[in-house]
Amino acid sequence: MLYPNLAAASRALSAQWRWPHFSVRELSCRCGDRFCSGQYWHDPDFLDALEDMRARVDRPLVLTSGHRCAGWNAAVGGAPLSRHKQIAADIQIAGHSREALLDAAVGAGFTGLGLGRSFLHVDRRARPARWYYPGSERLWIQ
Structure with a gap:
């Protein structure tokens, strides 16, 4: 479900929020007021998978991108049909083993x-x- 802005999402979801390691703010569009006011796409199954992934790596996950409004997606060079325009996440590698992070994502059901x-x-x-992504293949091949 798409919420038009961060404030609306926070109000609507505060009583039912059950994902202790993630927040509406970190998963909302980060364009500021350039295109939207923090649109948020809510998907409980996606959040359950993020919590599962975090449990599998037993370390915090730093999300560098979550939902993106169409304007922000275009501004950051996102693909026209990017999953970020609904719900996806980019997770920072720093502090993690690439292999462990990838295994955790697969185990949590990310496809x-x-x-x-x-x-x-x-x-x-x-x-x-x-x-x-360009220039990354040799980093991931064992």
């Missing part, structure tokens, strides 16, 4: 896996896909 130099993209698409 869209983008392997970047400094981040791992995760989403829950119907048809599994795995790709490398």
Whole structure:
């Protein structure tokens, strides 16, 4: 479900929020007021998978990108059909083993896996896909 802004999402979800390691703010669009006011796409299954992934690595996950409004997605060079326009997350690699982070994502049920130099993209698409971002392939190959 899409909430038009951070304030609306926070009000609507505060009583039912059950994901202690993540917040509406960190998963909302980060464009500021350039295009939206913090749009948020709520998907409990996605959040359950993030919590599962965090438990599997037993360390905090730093999300560098969550939902993106169409304007922000275009501004940051996101693909026109980016899963971030609904719900996806880019997770910072620093402080993690690439292999452990990827294994945790797969174990938690993420099916869209983008392997970047400094981040791992995760989403829950119907048809599994795995790709490398430019310049990252040698970092991920064991």
